[in-house]
Amino acid sequence: MEAVRIWELPVRLFHWMFAASCSVAWLSGDDPRYTDLHLYAGYLAVGLVMFRLGWGLIGGRYARFGQFVLGPGAVLGHLRHLFDPSRRQDHGHNPAGALAILVMLGLVLLLGLTGLIVLGGEEGFGPLAGVFSIAQGIGVHGWHDWLAWVLLAVVMLHLAGVALESLLQRQNLPRAMITGLKMAPEGVTESRNFSAIGWMLLLVVASYSAAWFFPYLKASEAEPYLPFVGAELKQNAQWQESCSECHLDYHPSLLPARSWQRLLDEQGDHFGEDLLLSPNTVAALKEYAVANSAEQVRREVSFRTLHSVPADESPLRITDTAYWKQAHHDIDKAQWVRPSVNGKFNCAACHQDAGQGGFMNGAMRLPE
Amino acid sequence: MSRTLSFITAGLMVFAVGPVVAADVVDDRLAAYQAEGAGPFDAARGEAMWTRNFTHPKADKPRSCASCHTDNLKSSGKHARTGKAIDPMAPSVNAERLTEVKKIEKWFVRNCKWTMGRECTAQEKGDFLSYLRLQ
Numbered sequence: 001m002e003a004v005r006i007w008e009l010p011v012r013l014f015h016w017m018f019a020a021s022c023s024v025a026w027l028s029g030d031d032p033r034y035t036d037l038h039l040y041a042g043y044l045a046v047g048l049v050m051f052r053l054g055w056g057l058i059g060g061r062y063a064r065f066g067q068f069v070l071g072p073g074a075v076l077g078h079l080r081h082l083f084d085p086s087r088r089q090d091h092g093h094n095p096a097g098a099l100a101i102l103v104m105l106g107l108v109l110l111l112g113l114t115g116l117i118v119l120g121g122e123e124g125f126g127p128l129a130g131v132f133s134i135a136q137g138i139g140v141h142g143w144h145d146w147l148a149w150v151l152l153a154v155v156m157l158h159l160a161g162v163a164l165e166s167l168l169q170r171q172n173l174p175r176a177m178i179t180g181l182k183m184a185p186e187g188v189t190e191s192r193n194f195s196a197i198g199w200m201l202l203l204v205v206a207s208y209s210a211a212w213f214f215p216y217l218k219a220s221e222a223e224p225y226l227p228f229v230g231a232e233l234k235q236n237a238q239w240q241e242s243c244s245e246c247h248l249d250y251h252p253s254l255l256p257a258r259s260w261q262r263l264l265d266e267q268g269d270h271f272g273e274d275l276l277l278s279p280n281t282v283a284a285l286k287e288y289a290v291a292n293s294a295e296q297v298r299r300e301v302s303f304r305t306l307h308s309v310p311a312d313e314s315p316l317r318i319t320d321t322a323y324w325k326q327a328h329h330d331i332d333k334a335q336w337v338r339p340s341v342n343g344k345f346n347c348a349a350c351h352q353d354a355g356q357g358g359f360m361n362g363a364m365r366l367p368e
Numbered sequence: 369m370s371r372t373l374s375f376i377t378a379g380l381m382v383f384a385v386g387p388v389v390a391a392d393v394v395d396d397r398l399a400a401y402q403a404e405g406a407g408p409f410d411a412a413r414g415e416a417m418w419t420r421n422f423t424h425p426k427a428d429k430p431r432s433c434a435s436c437h438t439d440n441l442k443s444s445g446k447h448a449r450t451g452k453a454i455d456p457m458a459p460s461v462n463a464e465r466l467t468e469v470k471k472i473e474k475w476f477v478r479n480c481k482w483t484m485g486r487e488c489t490a491q492e493k494g495d496f497l498s499y500l501r502l503q
Contacts, residue, residue: 248452273481276477
Protein backbone atom coordinates (compact mmCIF):
# COMPACT_ATOMS: atom_id res chain seq x y z
CA MET A 1 0.00 0.00 0.00
CA GLU A 2 1.19 3.50 -0.72
CA ALA A 3 -0.21 7.04 -0.50
CA VAL A 4 -1.60 8.01 -3.87
CA ARG A 5 -3.16 11.32 -4.89
CA ILE A 6 -6.78 10.51 -5.63
CA TRP A 7 -8.45 13.92 -5.10
CA GLU A 8 -7.00 16.78 -7.11
CA LEU A 9 -7.02 20.34 -5.75
CA PRO A 10 -10.20 21.52 -7.57
CA VAL A 11 -12.18 18.54 -6.22
CA ARG A 12 -10.97 19.16 -2.66
CA LEU A 13 -11.73 22.87 -2.86
CA PHE A 14 -15.12 22.12 -4.38
CA HIS A 15 -15.92 19.66 -1.63
CA TRP A 16 -15.20 21.94 1.29
CA MET A 17 -16.64 25.10 -0.25
CA PHE A 18 -19.76 23.17 -1.21
CA ALA A 19 -20.10 21.80 2.32
CA ALA A 20 -19.56 25.28 3.76
CA SER A 21 -22.00 27.04 1.42
CA CYS A 22 -24.71 24.42 2.06
CA SER A 23 -24.17 24.75 5.82
CA VAL A 24 -24.39 28.54 5.71
CA ALA A 25 -27.49 28.35 3.52
CA TRP A 26 -29.06 25.89 5.94
CA LEU A 27 -28.28 28.00 9.01
CA SER A 28 -29.32 31.32 7.45
CA GLY A 29 -32.52 30.05 5.87
CA ASP A 30 -34.93 30.43 8.77
CA ASP A 31 -34.35 34.00 9.89
CA PRO A 32 -35.41 36.58 7.29
CA ARG A 33 -32.77 38.95 8.67
CA TYR A 34 -30.12 36.78 7.05
CA THR A 35 -31.74 36.57 3.64
CA ASP A 36 -28.79 38.26 1.98
CA LEU A 37 -26.35 35.75 3.49
CA HIS A 38 -28.70 32.93 2.54
CA LEU A 39 -28.76 34.10 -1.08
CA TYR A 40 -24.99 34.48 -1.14
CA ALA A 41 -24.57 30.89 0.05
CA GLY A 42 -27.31 29.60 -2.25
CA TYR A 43 -25.86 31.16 -5.38
CA LEU A 44 -22.42 29.92 -4.37
CA ALA A 45 -23.66 26.35 -3.84
CA VAL A 46 -25.41 26.33 -7.22
CA GLY A 47 -22.35 27.83 -8.91
CA LEU A 48 -20.19 25.12 -7.34
CA VAL A 49 -22.57 22.42 -8.61
CA MET A 50 -22.22 23.87 -12.11
CA PHE A 51 -18.46 23.72 -11.76
CA ARG A 52 -18.60 20.15 -10.48
CA LEU A 53 -20.83 19.04 -13.35
CA GLY A 54 -18.30 20.44 -15.83
CA TRP A 55 -15.41 18.98 -13.87
CA GLY A 56 -17.13 15.60 -13.93
CA LEU A 57 -16.67 15.64 -17.71
CA ILE A 58 -13.15 17.01 -18.08
CA GLY A 59 -11.62 16.72 -14.62
CA GLY A 60 -9.19 14.37 -12.92
CA ARG A 61 -9.25 10.63 -13.22
CA TYR A 62 -11.35 9.93 -10.11
CA ALA A 63 -13.53 13.01 -10.45
CA ARG A 64 -15.07 12.05 -13.77
CA PHE A 65 -18.63 10.78 -13.76
CA GLY A 66 -17.61 8.06 -16.20
CA GLN A 67 -15.34 6.69 -13.51
CA PHE A 68 -17.70 6.60 -10.57
CA VAL A 69 -21.26 6.72 -11.88
CA LEU A 70 -21.71 3.06 -12.64
CA GLY A 71 -25.43 2.41 -12.38
CA PRO A 72 -27.69 0.61 -9.88
CA GLY A 73 -26.05 -2.77 -10.37
CA ALA A 74 -22.74 -1.43 -9.11
CA VAL A 75 -24.41 0.14 -6.08
CA LEU A 76 -26.07 -3.17 -5.16
CA GLY A 77 -22.83 -5.07 -5.73
CA HIS A 78 -21.01 -2.59 -3.56
CA LEU A 79 -23.51 -2.92 -0.74
CA ARG A 80 -23.32 -6.73 -0.99
CA HIS A 81 -19.56 -6.61 -0.41
CA LEU A 82 -19.78 -3.66 1.96
CA PHE A 83 -17.96 -5.36 4.81
CA ASP A 84 -15.28 -6.92 2.61
CA PRO A 85 -13.43 -3.92 1.17
CA SER A 86 -10.64 -6.13 -0.20
CA ARG A 87 -13.04 -7.31 -2.92
CA ARG A 88 -13.76 -3.79 -4.08
CA GLN A 89 -11.97 -2.11 -6.92
CA ASP A 90 -12.89 1.55 -6.35
CA HIS A 91 -10.15 3.89 -5.22
CA GLY A 92 -12.08 7.12 -5.69
CA HIS A 93 -15.80 7.33 -4.89
CA ASN A 94 -17.45 4.02 -4.22
CA PRO A 95 -20.79 3.38 -5.97
CA ALA A 96 -22.93 4.14 -2.88
CA GLY A 97 -21.04 7.35 -2.26
CA ALA A 98 -21.44 8.21 -5.93
CA LEU A 99 -25.21 7.91 -5.59
CA ALA A 100 -25.21 10.24 -2.58
CA ILE A 101 -23.10 12.72 -4.55
CA LEU A 102 -25.49 12.75 -7.50
CA VAL A 103 -28.49 13.15 -5.21
CA MET A 104 -26.82 16.02 -3.32
CA LEU A 105 -25.86 17.82 -6.55
CA GLY A 106 -29.38 17.37 -7.91
CA LEU A 107 -31.02 18.51 -4.67
CA VAL A 108 -28.93 21.67 -4.57
CA LEU A 109 -29.92 22.46 -8.17
CA LEU A 110 -33.58 22.00 -7.22
CA LEU A 111 -33.06 24.08 -4.08
CA GLY A 112 -31.53 26.81 -6.23
CA LEU A 113 -34.41 26.74 -8.68
CA THR A 114 -37.13 26.75 -6.02
CA GLY A 115 -35.19 29.39 -4.08
CA LEU A 116 -35.17 31.68 -7.10
CA ILE A 117 -38.93 31.18 -7.50
CA VAL A 118 -39.46 32.08 -3.82
CA LEU A 119 -37.19 35.11 -4.19
CA GLY A 120 -38.92 36.28 -7.34
CA GLY A 121 -42.44 35.54 -6.08
CA GLU A 122 -42.34 36.62 -2.45
CA GLU A 123 -39.74 39.35 -2.59
CA GLY A 124 -39.91 40.50 -6.21
CA PHE A 125 -36.14 40.13 -6.54
CA GLY A 126 -33.71 38.02 -8.54
CA PRO A 127 -33.82 36.71 -12.10
CA LEU A 128 -37.38 35.39 -11.71
CA ALA A 129 -38.86 38.63 -10.36
CA GLY A 130 -42.13 39.37 -12.10
CA VAL A 131 -42.46 35.80 -13.39
CA PHE A 132 -44.14 34.29 -10.34
CA SER A 133 -46.89 35.69 -8.13
CA ILE A 134 -46.58 36.10 -4.37
CA ALA A 135 -48.96 33.17 -3.88
CA GLN A 136 -46.80 30.96 -6.13
CA GLY A 137 -43.69 32.09 -4.28
CA ILE A 138 -45.27 31.17 -0.94
CA GLY A 139 -46.37 27.80 -2.35
CA VAL A 140 -42.92 26.93 -3.69
CA HIS A 141 -41.42 28.07 -0.38
CA GLY A 142 -42.89 24.92 1.16
CA TRP A 143 -41.12 22.73 -1.42
CA HIS A 144 -37.89 24.64 -0.87
CA ASP A 145 -38.05 23.91 2.88
CA TRP A 146 -38.89 20.27 2.24
CA LEU A 147 -35.98 19.85 -0.20
CA ALA A 148 -33.62 21.32 2.40
CA TRP A 149 -34.69 18.66 4.90
CA VAL A 150 -34.14 15.94 2.31
CA LEU A 151 -30.69 17.37 1.60
CA LEU A 152 -29.90 17.33 5.31
CA ALA A 153 -30.92 13.67 5.49
CA VAL A 154 -28.72 12.77 2.49
CA VAL A 155 -25.80 14.71 4.00
CA MET A 156 -26.23 12.66 7.18
CA LEU A 157 -26.17 9.43 5.13
CA HIS A 158 -23.07 10.69 3.34
CA LEU A 159 -21.35 11.42 6.66
CA ALA A 160 -22.36 8.02 8.03
CA GLY A 161 -21.01 6.39 4.88
CA VAL A 162 -17.71 8.25 5.19
CA ALA A 163 -17.40 7.21 8.83
CA LEU A 164 -18.17 3.58 8.03
CA GLU A 165 -15.75 3.45 5.07
CA SER A 166 -13.04 5.10 7.16
CA LEU A 167 -13.38 2.28 9.67
CA LEU A 168 -13.59 -0.47 7.05
CA GLN A 169 -10.63 0.83 5.03
CA ARG A 170 -8.69 1.77 8.16
CA GLN A 171 -7.92 5.21 6.79
CA ASN A 172 -9.06 8.74 7.54
CA LEU A 173 -11.21 9.63 4.55
CA PRO A 174 -12.06 13.20 5.65
CA ARG A 175 -8.31 13.86 5.85
CA ALA A 176 -7.91 12.37 2.38
CA MET A 177 -10.34 15.03 1.15
CA ILE A 178 -7.94 17.63 2.60
CA THR A 179 -4.60 16.20 1.47
CA GLY A 180 -5.93 14.41 -1.59
CA LEU A 181 -3.95 11.32 -0.62
CA LYS A 182 -5.41 7.89 -0.02
CA MET A 183 -3.71 4.63 0.76
CA ALA A 184 -4.01 2.35 -2.26
CA PRO A 185 -2.35 -0.82 -3.55
CA GLU A 186 0.76 -0.31 -5.61
CA GLY A 187 0.11 0.39 -9.25
CA VAL A 188 -2.99 2.53 -8.72
CA THR A 189 -2.80 5.50 -11.08
CA GLU A 190 -2.63 8.84 -9.35
CA SER A 191 -4.58 11.91 -10.43
CA ARG A 192 -3.00 15.08 -11.72
CA ASN A 193 -3.37 17.90 -9.15
CA PHE A 194 -4.69 20.61 -11.56
CA SER A 195 -3.33 23.25 -9.15
CA ALA A 196 -3.82 26.16 -11.55
CA ILE A 197 -7.50 25.36 -12.00
CA GLY A 198 -7.89 24.99 -8.24
CA TRP A 199 -6.42 28.42 -7.62
CA MET A 200 -8.62 29.90 -10.36
CA LEU A 201 -11.70 28.37 -8.69
CA LEU A 202 -10.64 29.89 -5.39
CA LEU A 203 -10.05 33.26 -7.02
CA VAL A 204 -13.50 33.25 -8.64
CA VAL A 205 -15.20 32.39 -5.33
CA ALA A 206 -13.15 35.02 -3.48
CA SER A 207 -14.06 37.71 -6.04
CA TYR A 208 -17.71 36.74 -5.89
CA SER A 209 -17.68 36.92 -2.09
CA ALA A 210 -15.90 40.27 -2.06
CA ALA A 211 -18.32 41.75 -4.58
CA TRP A 212 -21.32 40.45 -2.62
CA PHE A 213 -20.25 41.82 0.75
CA PHE A 214 -18.43 44.96 -0.36
CA PRO A 215 -21.48 47.25 0.11
CA TYR A 216 -21.57 46.37 3.82
CA LEU A 217 -18.09 47.84 4.25
CA LYS A 218 -19.23 51.17 2.84
CA ALA A 219 -22.44 51.24 4.89
CA SER A 220 -22.77 53.34 8.03
CA GLU A 221 -25.29 53.69 10.82
CA ALA A 222 -26.86 56.62 9.01
CA GLU A 223 -26.81 54.96 5.60
CA PRO A 224 -27.23 51.24 6.16
CA TYR A 225 -26.88 48.89 3.23
CA LEU A 226 -30.34 47.48 2.56
CA PRO A 227 -30.09 44.92 -0.22
CA PHE A 228 -33.84 44.36 -0.48
CA VAL A 229 -35.52 47.73 -0.28
CA GLY A 230 -37.20 47.36 -3.64
CA ALA A 231 -38.99 49.93 -5.71
CA GLU A 232 -40.25 52.76 -3.52
CA LEU A 233 -43.93 52.55 -2.75
CA LYS A 234 -46.14 55.49 -3.59
CA GLN A 235 -45.84 58.14 -0.89
CA ASN A 236 -48.12 61.08 -0.21
CA ALA A 237 -46.98 64.31 1.41
CA GLN A 238 -50.29 64.97 3.16
CA TRP A 239 -50.40 61.43 4.54
CA GLN A 240 -46.82 61.62 5.77
CA GLU A 241 -47.41 64.98 7.41
CA SER A 242 -50.69 64.06 9.07
CA CYS A 243 -49.53 60.72 10.45
CA SER A 244 -45.97 61.56 11.36
CA GLU A 245 -47.01 64.35 13.71
CA CYS A 246 -47.45 61.68 16.34
CA HIS A 247 -46.07 58.41 14.99
CA LEU A 248 -44.55 56.58 12.06
CA ASP A 249 -46.43 57.28 8.85
CA TYR A 250 -47.49 53.66 8.41
CA HIS A 251 -47.80 52.97 4.72
CA PRO A 252 -51.39 52.21 3.63
CA SER A 253 -50.16 48.92 2.12
CA LEU A 254 -50.02 47.52 5.65
CA LEU A 255 -53.80 47.25 6.13
CA PRO A 256 -56.82 46.53 3.92
CA ALA A 257 -58.66 49.48 2.38
CA ARG A 258 -61.67 48.90 4.68
CA SER A 259 -59.43 49.41 7.72
CA TRP A 260 -58.25 52.80 6.47
CA GLN A 261 -61.79 53.85 5.65
CA ARG A 262 -62.91 52.95 9.14
CA LEU A 263 -59.88 54.61 10.72
CA LEU A 264 -60.54 57.86 8.88
CA ASP A 265 -64.28 57.70 9.54
CA GLU A 266 -63.47 57.38 13.23
CA GLN A 267 -60.79 60.09 13.26
CA GLY A 268 -62.70 61.97 15.98
CA ASP A 269 -61.68 59.19 18.37
CA HIS A 270 -58.33 57.97 17.08
CA PHE A 271 -57.15 55.73 19.93
CA GLY A 272 -58.62 58.29 22.31
CA GLU A 273 -57.60 61.44 20.46
CA ASP A 274 -59.53 63.73 18.17
CA LEU A 275 -57.43 64.20 15.02
CA LEU A 276 -59.46 67.28 14.01
CA LEU A 277 -58.93 66.57 10.31
CA SER A 278 -61.03 68.66 7.96
CA PRO A 279 -63.50 66.84 5.69
CA ASN A 280 -61.30 67.72 2.71
CA THR A 281 -58.25 66.23 4.38
CA VAL A 282 -60.14 63.09 5.33
CA ALA A 283 -61.29 62.68 1.72
CA ALA A 284 -57.78 63.18 0.33
CA LEU A 285 -56.23 60.75 2.82
CA LYS A 286 -58.91 58.17 2.10
CA GLU A 287 -58.32 58.41 -1.63
CA TYR A 288 -54.59 57.83 -1.21
CA ALA A 289 -55.05 55.04 1.35
CA VAL A 290 -57.58 53.12 -0.70
CA ALA A 291 -55.49 53.42 -3.88
CA ASN A 292 -52.40 52.11 -2.05
CA SER A 293 -53.88 49.68 0.44
CA ALA A 294 -52.76 46.09 1.02
CA GLU A 295 -55.04 44.99 -1.82
CA GLN A 296 -53.26 47.23 -4.30
CA VAL A 297 -49.59 46.84 -3.49
CA ARG A 298 -47.48 43.89 -4.60
CA ARG A 299 -45.50 43.20 -1.45
CA GLU A 300 -45.24 40.02 0.56
CA VAL A 301 -46.05 41.87 3.79
CA SER A 302 -49.21 43.33 2.22
CA PHE A 303 -50.26 40.00 0.75
CA ARG A 304 -49.76 38.07 3.96
CA THR A 305 -51.36 40.75 6.14
CA LEU A 306 -54.38 41.02 3.87
CA HIS A 307 -54.88 37.25 3.77
CA SER A 308 -54.59 36.99 7.55
CA VAL A 309 -57.51 39.38 8.17
CA PRO A 310 -61.01 37.81 8.11
CA ALA A 311 -63.20 39.42 5.43
CA ASP A 312 -65.65 40.81 7.99
CA GLU A 313 -62.99 42.50 10.12
CA SER A 314 -61.38 45.91 9.68
CA PRO A 315 -58.57 46.09 12.23
CA LEU A 316 -57.31 49.56 13.09
CA ARG A 317 -54.03 48.35 14.49
CA ILE A 318 -51.53 46.58 12.26
CA THR A 319 -50.45 44.71 15.40
CA ASP A 320 -53.97 43.22 15.62
CA THR A 321 -53.60 41.29 12.36
CA ALA A 322 -52.86 37.58 12.56
CA TYR A 323 -49.88 37.91 10.22
CA TRP A 324 -48.27 40.59 12.36
CA LYS A 325 -48.65 38.39 15.43
CA GLN A 326 -47.29 35.34 13.64
CA ALA A 327 -44.32 37.24 12.21
CA HIS A 328 -43.40 38.65 15.64
CA HIS A 329 -44.36 35.73 17.90
CA ASP A 330 -40.76 34.87 18.77
CA ILE A 331 -39.71 38.40 19.70
CA ASP A 332 -38.87 38.47 23.36
CA LYS A 333 -41.14 40.66 25.51
CA ALA A 334 -38.12 42.53 26.84
CA GLN A 335 -37.33 43.81 23.34
CA TRP A 336 -40.55 45.80 23.09
CA VAL A 337 -39.95 47.88 26.21
CA ARG A 338 -36.39 48.85 25.39
CA PRO A 339 -36.05 52.65 25.12
CA SER A 340 -34.84 52.35 21.52
CA VAL A 341 -37.98 50.38 20.62
CA ASN A 342 -40.58 51.78 23.01
CA GLY A 343 -43.49 49.67 21.79
CA LYS A 344 -44.95 47.52 19.08
CA PHE A 345 -46.06 50.49 17.00
CA ASN A 346 -42.48 51.62 16.42
CA CYS A 347 -41.81 49.48 13.34
CA ALA A 348 -38.82 51.59 12.36
CA ALA A 349 -36.88 50.50 15.43
CA CYS A 350 -36.06 47.24 13.67
CA HIS A 351 -37.36 47.61 10.10
CA GLN A 352 -34.95 50.03 8.54
CA ASP A 353 -37.18 50.44 5.50
CA ALA A 354 -40.37 51.00 7.52
CA GLY A 355 -40.56 54.58 6.27
CA GLN A 356 -40.62 53.41 2.68
CA GLY A 357 -43.24 50.81 3.62
CA GLY A 358 -41.11 47.98 2.31
CA PHE A 359 -40.68 45.64 5.27
CA MET A 360 -38.32 43.57 3.19
CA ASN A 361 -36.47 40.65 4.71
CA GLY A 362 -32.99 42.06 4.49
CA ALA A 363 -33.84 45.41 6.07
CA MET A 364 -34.39 44.06 9.56
CA ARG A 365 -32.02 44.69 12.49
CA LEU A 366 -32.49 44.59 16.23
CA PRO A 367 -31.36 47.98 17.52
CA GLU A 368 -28.17 48.27 19.58
CA MET B 369 -24.14 95.91 -6.21
CA SER B 370 -21.79 92.96 -6.27
CA ARG B 371 -23.18 89.47 -6.27
CA THR B 372 -21.76 88.59 -2.85
CA LEU B 373 -23.25 91.73 -1.40
CA SER B 374 -26.68 90.93 -2.78
CA PHE B 375 -26.50 87.46 -1.24
CA ILE B 376 -25.59 88.93 2.12
CA THR B 377 -28.40 91.44 1.85
CA ALA B 378 -30.86 88.71 0.93
CA GLY B 379 -29.66 86.65 3.89
CA LEU B 380 -30.04 89.56 6.26
CA MET B 381 -33.52 90.23 4.94
CA VAL B 382 -34.56 86.67 5.71
CA PHE B 383 -33.28 87.09 9.25
CA ALA B 384 -34.95 90.45 9.60
CA VAL B 385 -38.28 89.37 8.18
CA GLY B 386 -38.56 85.94 9.93
CA PRO B 387 -39.16 87.02 13.53
CA VAL B 388 -41.31 89.94 12.43
CA VAL B 389 -43.70 87.57 10.67
CA ALA B 390 -43.72 85.26 13.70
CA ALA B 391 -44.48 88.14 16.02
CA ASP B 392 -47.30 89.20 13.74
CA VAL B 393 -48.92 85.80 13.92
CA VAL B 394 -48.80 85.80 17.71
CA ASP B 395 -49.98 89.43 17.90
CA ASP B 396 -52.88 88.57 15.62
CA ARG B 397 -53.80 85.64 17.87
CA LEU B 398 -53.65 87.76 21.00
CA ALA B 399 -55.83 90.39 19.33
CA ALA B 400 -58.30 87.70 18.35
CA TYR B 401 -58.45 86.35 21.91
CA GLN B 402 -58.95 89.91 23.17
CA ALA B 403 -61.84 90.27 20.74
CA GLU B 404 -63.35 87.25 22.49
CA GLY B 405 -63.16 89.14 25.77
CA ALA B 406 -59.87 87.78 27.15
CA GLY B 407 -56.85 89.70 28.38
CA PRO B 408 -54.63 91.16 29.52
CA PHE B 409 -52.21 88.26 29.04
CA ASP B 410 -49.48 87.23 31.40
CA ALA B 411 -46.41 85.18 30.48
CA ALA B 412 -45.84 84.13 34.11
CA ARG B 413 -49.35 82.70 34.29
CA GLY B 414 -48.68 80.84 31.04
CA GLU B 415 -45.49 79.38 32.48
CA ALA B 416 -47.20 78.24 35.67
CA MET B 417 -49.93 76.58 33.64
CA TRP B 418 -47.34 74.90 31.41
CA THR B 419 -45.89 72.85 34.24
CA ARG B 420 -49.12 72.33 36.18
CA ASN B 421 -50.36 68.75 36.51
CA PHE B 422 -53.93 68.02 35.48
CA THR B 423 -55.98 64.96 36.21
CA HIS B 424 -57.55 63.86 32.98
CA PRO B 425 -60.79 61.93 33.56
CA LYS B 426 -59.60 59.08 31.32
CA ALA B 427 -55.94 58.96 32.37
CA ASP B 428 -54.43 57.16 35.32
CA LYS B 429 -51.38 59.43 35.52
CA PRO B 430 -51.45 63.24 35.89
CA ARG B 431 -50.75 65.07 32.65
CA SER B 432 -49.08 68.37 31.89
CA CYS B 433 -47.68 70.16 28.85
CA ALA B 434 -44.29 68.98 30.06
CA SER B 435 -45.41 65.34 29.78
CA CYS B 436 -44.49 65.55 26.12
CA HIS B 437 -42.65 68.84 25.64
CA THR B 438 -40.49 68.54 28.79
CA ASP B 439 -39.77 71.40 31.21
CA ASN B 440 -37.06 72.76 28.97
CA LEU B 441 -38.69 74.34 25.93
CA LYS B 442 -35.37 74.54 24.14
CA SER B 443 -34.90 70.78 24.08
CA SER B 444 -36.73 68.14 22.07
CA GLY B 445 -39.80 66.51 23.56
CA LYS B 446 -41.22 63.05 23.24
CA HIS B 447 -44.75 61.94 22.42
CA ALA B 448 -46.11 60.46 25.65
CA ARG B 449 -47.65 57.49 23.90
CA THR B 450 -45.62 56.76 20.80
CA GLY B 451 -42.27 58.14 21.92
CA LYS B 452 -41.86 60.05 18.69
CA ALA B 453 -39.49 63.01 19.01
CA ILE B 454 -41.14 66.45 19.16
CA ASP B 455 -39.10 69.42 17.96
CA PRO B 456 -38.35 72.09 20.60
CA MET B 457 -41.15 74.56 21.36
CA ALA B 458 -38.97 77.64 21.86
CA PRO B 459 -39.00 79.94 18.78
CA SER B 460 -35.41 80.91 19.61
CA VAL B 461 -34.18 77.42 18.71
CA ASN B 462 -36.99 76.35 16.38
CA ALA B 463 -37.87 79.18 14.01
CA GLU B 464 -40.93 77.32 12.71
CA ARG B 465 -42.77 77.60 16.00
CA LEU B 466 -45.67 80.05 16.31
CA THR B 467 -45.58 80.95 12.61
CA GLU B 468 -48.76 79.26 11.43
CA VAL B 469 -52.22 80.11 12.71
CA LYS B 470 -53.67 76.79 11.66
CA LYS B 471 -51.10 74.77 13.55
CA ILE B 472 -51.32 76.92 16.67
CA GLU B 473 -55.07 76.51 16.91
CA LYS B 474 -55.08 72.85 15.94
CA TRP B 475 -52.58 71.86 18.58
CA PHE B 476 -54.24 74.03 21.21
CA VAL B 477 -57.43 72.06 20.69
CA ARG B 478 -55.78 68.64 20.58
CA ASN B 479 -53.30 69.11 23.36
CA CYS B 480 -55.54 71.03 25.78
CA LYS B 481 -58.08 68.24 25.39
CA TRP B 482 -55.42 65.58 25.95
CA THR B 483 -53.94 67.30 28.97
CA MET B 484 -56.98 68.68 30.77
CA GLY B 485 -59.89 66.94 29.12
CA ARG B 486 -61.27 70.24 27.83
CA GLU B 487 -60.35 72.96 25.38
CA CYS B 488 -58.34 75.95 26.59
CA THR B 489 -60.06 79.28 27.07
CA ALA B 490 -58.99 82.34 25.07
CA GLN B 491 -57.37 83.67 28.25
CA GLU B 492 -55.31 80.51 28.74
CA LYS B 493 -54.25 80.45 25.10
CA GLY B 494 -53.19 84.07 25.28
CA ASP B 495 -51.15 83.39 28.42
CA PHE B 496 -49.48 80.39 26.78
CA LEU B 497 -48.54 82.31 23.65
CA SER B 498 -47.22 85.22 25.71
CA TYR B 499 -45.00 82.79 27.58
CA LEU B 500 -43.90 80.72 24.58
CA ARG B 501 -42.96 83.68 22.35
CA LEU B 502 -40.34 84.80 24.89
CA GLN B 503 -38.54 81.47 24.88
